[in-house]
Amino acid sequence: MISRPPGIEDIFPDRIGRRNRVLGAAREVFRLYNFREIVIPVMEFTDVFVRGLGTETDIVTKEMFTFEDRGGRSLTLRPEGTASVVRAYVENGEYNRLSACKLFYAGPMFRAERPQKGRLRQFNQFGAEFFGSGDPYYDHEVIAMMDDIARRSGIAGFTLLINSIGCPECRPSFITELKRYYAGKADILCKDCAGRLDRNPLRLLDCKQESCQPLKKNAPRITDFLCEGCRAHHAAVKGYLAAAGIAYTEDHLLVRGLDYYTRTTFEFVTDRLGGQNAFAAGGRYDNLVAEFGGKPTPAVGFAAGVERMELLLEGADLPDAGIDVFIAHTGGPALERAAALCRALREAGFSADLDPETKGFKAQFKKADREGAALALVIGGDEVAAGTCTVKDLKSGGQETVPAASVIDHVRGRLKR
Ligand code: HAM
Secondary structure (H helix, E strand, C coil), rough: CCCCCCCCCCCCHHHHHHHHHHHHHHHHHHHHCCCCCCCCCCCCHHHHHHHHHHCCHHHHHHHCEEEEECCCCEECCCCCHHHHCCCHHHHCCCHHHHEEEEEEEEEEEEEECCEEEEEECEEEEEEEEEEEECHHHHHHHHHHHHHHHHHCCCCCCEEEEECCCCCCCCCCHHHHHHHHHHHCHHHHCCCCHHHHHHHHHHHHHCCHHHHHHHHHCCCCCCCCCCHHHHHHHHHHHHHHHCCCCCEEEEECCCCCCCCCCEEEEEEEEECCCCCCCEEEEEEEHHHHHHCCCCCCCCEEEEEEEEHHHHHHCCCCCCCCCEEEEEEECCCCCHHHHHHHHHHHHHHCCEEECCCCCCCCHHHHHHHHHCCCEEEEEEEEEEHHHHHHEEEEECCCCEEEEEEEEHHHHHHHHCCCC
16 A cells, blocks of 8 residues: 655545635635735745745755756745745736735645644645735734634634834844844754854744743843834734734744744744644735845735644534435336436535445435435335335434425425525
8 A cells, every 4th residue: 555645634524624614714704805816836946935935944944845847947846825926926017016916825835844733744824915015004904814714713712923023124233132142152052043043043032942942031022123113013013903902912032934024923823733833824024025026015914724723623513514415216217216316406406415226225324324414315116106205304304205396396495495
């Protein structure tokens, strides 16, 4: 037997109820907020992600699935959506001429991480990106959108963390201070952080290693170093959130693992996912469009992990929707009538099924039950002879015989459609 690669899942129908709940809520909320769908490629030239996410990020240094195409060009399976959406936006002359552009996407992403609960190598995200304004209103709008999606999905008991990581004007003075603070402490840092000190010092604040926690606690706070513009922006985002009744917790350690962020960063976290506590995250990235060669365009967005949201719905009563009708028969002419009736029901908009192999009624009712059917229609010798059909309500157990010509109307009445 050939098995799946590690960290890559098969998703069977028993999970589809929860999955559709999450994705259905996302699509509905995106519609309400006037976001339109973009379908981005599953693979890009590697440079899209190297340039987009930053050469020193964990994703680029160790988590990308990269390979050469037949022409020797380096391609990478997308580890996230933002860089691709920006690349597409810059490349498409029609959309990047719009004064504002609201896009959403959904689909699989690929990261070669060590698999564990809630951490996969192929996982699914939905996300939204807004282009065209640096107004803090939009930071709050994308956060509100994710908050609405979580609630509509039935997820409760989560926390919204927010921070500002400043802009290229004010961040350097913070980085200088951060380096000064960590200078001479390299020997007590974990191996990864010792390397980050020179290459990407902001990420020191993001380290999950136990040994680095005490140092992080007393580290300088980025919010104390914000320039006037960033400070006002941060205050305005918080003002909008408070006015909208969206509770948040400020977390000055929330620097995020991608290099494109400016100003606002945020995460939706819970303590019910073990080590992987974030189920959605995002922030502002005002310089990325220009870095991809587009005209400078401020932007803000987020992405959510579908499988992590699914885990948060585990135990929720979301039965896989059963079929409307199962037809039991006695074979021969009864099966022919059953087959014709099954097709007519489907044409009338009812989900219907039967088993062409002739078994006893008991076995067929058992199957109807397994399929979650609301009604069973019975066609045996008597029904064929009389031109009727027996309708059995599988929930209440009651049954009734009706003329064949009026079965569809009868089913419609029973199922109230
Ligand atoms: P991210 O924090 O890397 O941000 O990923 C967003 C979400 O994707 C995470 O909160 C998590 O739910 C899910 N996720 C990430 N990695 C995995 C994994 N290995 N297994 C399962 N789920 C995972 C981004 O991707 C940014 N593009 C978000 C963004 C959009 N920022 C601005 N616009």
